[in-house]
Amino acid sequence: MAKKKLTVGVTGLNNIDSPGPGIPVIRALKDMKDFDVRIIGLSYDSLEPGIYMHDLVDKTYQIPLPSAGQQSLLTRLDYINSIENLDIIIPNFDAELFNFIKLQDALKKKMNIHTFLPTLEQFEERHKSNLPEFGVKYGIKVPKSKMIHSMAEIHSLAYEFGYPLVVKGKFYDASIAYSPDQAMAYFNKISGKWGLPIIIQQYTQGTEVNVTAIGDGKGNLIGAVPMRKTYITDKGKAWAGVALEDEELMDIAKNLVKGNKWRGGFELEMIRTEKNEYFLIEINPRFPAWVYLAVGAGQNHPEALVKMALGEKVEPFKNYEVGKMFIRYSYDLICDLKEFETITTLGEL
Template structure:
């Protein structure tokens, strides 16, 4: 069903407004929406923390409401969104954090009854590509993935090293990864990641090569609406791309199509790829949402957040056929000045 609108702005809720050294995708998604949709927009920020920088960027975000942490459960999220919807008459919500997707998918039928659209994968698809299931996923769909072990105790690291050898990649349940060259470093990474994200911890075979990321958008019927491959040019100590460039490579496009067809993926996703010295493509991770560098898709001629919005509204969106190769992004930081009263208002009342 295609939703029709009168003169009212299109109201879109967006999460992941943290624009720090390990940024969330929210600010980039909003920039793409404002450039790619030829209608008036009202952007509602949905934040977890009072110090998420996107909250205070009023040229991008019109109003912000705090929402409960994913650990509070789906019912608490639905209740809070119902309140926000009563104030804002939201048309679409685009969640951008891995950890929040389970709850958003669970309540999507309730949101639809309220009149709020989403465009999200199924719980089955979300679970299948999880880091802890990546090996099984690769075997099932004939996709090349590194060897890994899922562990719950630091004592298991020694066994992992015997099987996979050093260096090891020690990964958190949701985010962050460390390349470890000995047992001491692996144990340190285990304790840091388990304290922050909980267990299990994933210990993965290290693949030496070129890091490539693919941002893509699936229509839920096995088709790719958009595919943008990007090679990292500058990588932070947390493994995040701080600069990158769009590249032309049919093997990468075909890999994204293969993943989308196998999973019937609905929504945005990112494939983290390592191309080894023999040209073999390994899927290191599958992120079930837009990446933080998604604004590059708009710059390269395939505005994925805008396309997802149209799909969520039931509009017919044809697959993009071309994108601009050689488009670069370079991330930067600047000091945004605001007043403490804004921080106090959001902290005290949960909205700004």
């Protein structure tokens, strides 16, 4: 049977030392059995490595940064679609999701581009700043946290949280501060990049365990693979990890999706304490960069997402291979200046 042709736009091509999920998602899409997929990269910066990875990305277009607003993005996607006739877009950055969620109807109606995204309510309620309420609503333990809007509030944190504590940005970045001075330094650094508020979170001692998962928007968990990082870079990102067997973690994921009817890919970042308690640190509203481990372990989550985006019914994955590992490596891609010139001046490559 001939494979169905499919054109998919993917963001997050920043396959750098702290990688975006774009390239892993693309690898997963290339593994799909039923589809012959053409990948359109959507990049923000001329140096995102994915732009130059021609064996994975067929063509790349620059798109405006999320801060330029929805109209700019829509105009640009309209242009890209006029050439590429996109079937699906899979956004992979937290910071761009608000815009894509708002634009999903317009994309479908005007350009017949499918997406499979969480609703705005789902997206908003799992924000780091709302995590305490979120935990109560869905019965998940959450470390104590607080939003702060000015440096002056840092002084009182010692009484409330004690040190160390975690200083987090609205969209990205988290640093562990061991003193008020450090907390202030991180406050400045992170607020300068992602704006206010800053989230202060209680430091929870334990092992970090993560789950990459996908929900069908109706309360069913389509797939989930838990993982523990076995090696961490100096930026705190996973360098290597291993698929775990953890029924309790799977139950947490299942109950969460049953409760909030999450639609699309997501990642749970949890801490398992000495006493085997699980604390939710963060929910990422998209696939994590290590999503390809799930594929390797037998669950192709991006493929499930593509099918659901196209309106197909997808049965939940039943199992995965425990003990599958991933080990990240970096690789020096060689390319011509001409390519950099083209993406920089023309915005396409």
